[in-house]
Amino acid sequence: MSIGNSPEDDRPSIGRALQQARIAAGLTVEEVSSSTRVRIPIVHAIETDDFSRCGGDVYARGHIRMLAHAVLLDPDPLIAQFDAEHGGRPAPTPAAPLFEAERIRSEPRRPNWTAAMVAAIVAVVGFVGFTLFNGTDDDSGATQVAEGPTSDRTTPKPTATKPADPKPVPSESAIAAAPRDEVTVKLSATEGKSWISAKDHNGRLLFDGLLLQGDTKTFQDKERVDLVLGDAGAIELFVNGKKVDDRFEPGQVERLSYTKGDPEVG
Known part of the structure; x- marks a missing residue:
């Protein structure tokens, strides 16, 4: 008993199916390229099952889908056939590592306000004590300066101001100043x-x-x-x-x- 070929073995290739559908629809490669924005050399290459010009599997799937719509074909079987022949779609990246990183992230430490306030009080007390200790010496020095002779003080001498030159009165004929050389x-x-x-x-x-x-x-x-x-x-x-x-x-x-x-x- 002989076993016949499976239906999948009899089906045409992706490029052959697109070419046959284009010819059946009465369209030229130029017309398909104009309606899909897929360049003419890429259309020719896809119809010969050469997907190297597409720039990668993602772009190849997009080109197949657009060309299938243009020639009135269902793109899903062609995309499935392409995935089966080219290793399938890439597996999505699992999101578990992201969630694990979020779970192990430690909470930020809250500031210790009590220690900060104690440090601020100590600083204020020290500043006040330093000011009071030096204030006595500053007062004595200030008294000595105040008791000194006042004859050495110099008073600024008034400076003579030069009267401003009178502004020229503009003539009635000159409305706006303009250079003479242009x-x-x-x-x-x-x-x-x-x-x-x-x-x-x-x-x-x-x-x-x-x-x-x-x-x-x-x-x-x-x-x-x-x-x-x-x-x-x-x-x-x-x-x-x-x-x-x-x-x-x-x-x-x-x-x-x-x-x-x-x-x-x-």
């Missing part, structure tokens, strides 16, 4: 917010953004500052320390250029 432009959003853009003479962007009401920006360059004001009516403008008196309309877009001379619109 152009200085100061923008203040007083009537609302405005988008502004500022560039130097080389075209390098100094600022590009929104200036909210109450905010102030100052730009300097050795030759020229170019401005674009999205809402010129909301901006108060100072150039080289002087206020620009031009009145811009609300919502008006202005393109301006200023140099080291008097404020002039470029």
Whole structure:
């Protein structure tokens, strides 16, 4: 009587089962890789039962599970087959040693407050006795000093104070100090917010953004500052320390250029 093969001997390998299910589902390796985030070379290797590219048994189980879901297979039999062929899952670490360590841990000793208080009382008594013993000598020395002549005491002589120089009165035309060797432009959003853009003479962007009401920006360059004001009516403008008196309309877009001379619109 011949004994036939067991059903386990007839079942396909893990990689063969995944490949057959993928082909039956009408999917390519690229499509399975895209849906599972498993790289294409790893998918090819798993379908040939090469799990060395997975980076370990834990990652291999995860890849098998994701690929099985992608090709509509039940992953549990495949995971069980992988564990049987690769030594099974690692045994969990028993928690008994941790509990034993907790049981043998000794309780912290409580401080001996009685001994501490006795030591503190002895220290206080000794300090008081030392102070009283030295106090007599200190008093005699202090008396001798008090009875000494007072003619040696020196009184500080008053020092002559130099009157402060009068502060210069600022002129009405100079609103803000500005260096003479470069152009200085100061923008203040007083009537609302405005988008502004500022560039130097080389075209390098100094600022590009929104200036909210109450905010102030100052730009300097050795030759020229170019401005674009999205809402010129909301901006108060100072150039080289002087206020620009031009009145811009609300919502008006202005393109301006200023140099080291008097404020002039470029």
